[in-house]
Amino acid sequence: MELRHLRYFIAVAENGGFARAARLLHVSQSAISVQIRDLEEELGASLxxxxxxxxxxxxxxxxxLQDAKTVLAFADGAVANVQRSLRGEVGTLTIGFFAGGTGTCFPAIIKEFKRRFQDVQVSLVEMTTAMHYKALQAGTIDVAFTRPMxxxxxxxxxFEHLHSDRLNALILKSHPLAKKRSILIRELANERFILPDRNYSPFAFDKVISLCADAGFSPRIGATTMVGSGMAALVEAGEGVAILVRSSTILHHNELALVPLADRTAFIDLVIAWSPQRENPVLRSFLELALKMRKRPGLSRK
Known part of the structure; x- marks a missing residue:
């Protein structure tokens, strides 16, 4: 039994005869008669x-007739699902991100993608930037909002660049530089630095070291932490200064001030990364939307 047997049978049943069914299906009446007769012989019953x-x-x-309609509906649905999957409209997508570094573009992109592709199951996984690279290579996540690799x-x-965030000095409000509109990193040369742990945030760690080197000094490292909240706690405890992007979580510390760095290269990039070996239609749909939305005002730095 083939699907065409069912289609011919349903056409005859719903149109009251072989002649009308033949005209609608653009086949000969004799062809339909043969197919129906074969179907009846296979079933062992007159239809x-x-x-x-x-x-x-x-x-x-x-x-x-009822069962035949159900079977065809499932078959047509299966074909439609394959076509939708080819267009990236159905499937799953696992997205890696890291707290405090995604800015405004990340939630905007996620929200818009879920609105447009409601049959794609989206999972969000928070992890450190160092973990992103391994997870992408292993296929644990499909795409990551992360730092350059x-x-x-x-x-x-x-990877593709999404936007650049200005770096700021996180210092105590009692610090002599706290009330300045901006500072140069060389003004912090005599301070101890609280840095992100390089095992978890290699690009952020290297960026601070590079900024200091360009300013002519090597930072004295007081401590390293895994997350921005840990850096804020240590700065508030008087253990040193930190360099990071603006974050509402950081600003909740009443004793701290966030002063923009005026150095020309005092920016850190946010990128979207993926494995080309693991591309699929859903991922391509997401990348197309994300890269299009990065050009919107307010989502990127010119």
């Missing part, structure tokens, strides 16, 4: 009462 040149369904035909990973992963 139509053909007496007095009138065609009507038998009791068995009435039962079979180290050279060892750049060969196997692709």
């Amino acid at each position: 139509f009462d053909r007496e007095k040149h009138k065609i009507r369904l038998t009791y068995h035909g009435e039962l079979f 180290p050279p060892s990973d750049a060969a196997t992963l692709h």
Whole structure:
């Protein structure tokens, strides 16, 4: 039994005869008759009462008609799902991100993608930027909002720039520089620095070291932490200063001030990264939307 047997049978049943069904299906009447006869032989039951040149369904035909419609509906649905999957409209997508570094573009992109692709199951996984690279290569996540990749990973992963965040000095409000509109990092040369742990945030760590080197000094490292909230706590405890992006979580510390760095290169990039070996239609749909939305005002720095 093939799907065409069911289509021919339903056409005859719903149109009251072989002739009308043949015209609608653009096949010969004899072809439909042969297919229906084969179907009846396979089923071992007559589906139509053909007496007095009138065609009507038998009791068995009435039962079979409902099942035939159900089977065709499932088959048509399966075809439609494949077509939708080819267009990236159905499937799953796992997105990695890290707290405090995604800015306004991340929630805007996620919200818009879920609005447009309501049949894609989206999962969000928070992890450190160092974990993003391994997770992308292993296929644990499909795409990541992260920092630029180290050279060892750049060969196997692709990334696109989303926007750049200005870096700021996080200092005590009692610090002599706290009331300035902006400062240069060389003004912090005599301070101890609270840095992100390089094992978890290699790009952020290296960025601060590079800024200090460009300003002609090597920072005295007082401590390292895994997350921005830990850096804020140590700064508030008087353990040193920190360099990071603006965050509402940081600003909740009443004793701290966030002063923008005026250095020309005092920016840190946010990128979207993925493995080209694991691309699929859903991922391509997400990337297309994300890269289009990064050009909107307010989502990127010119």
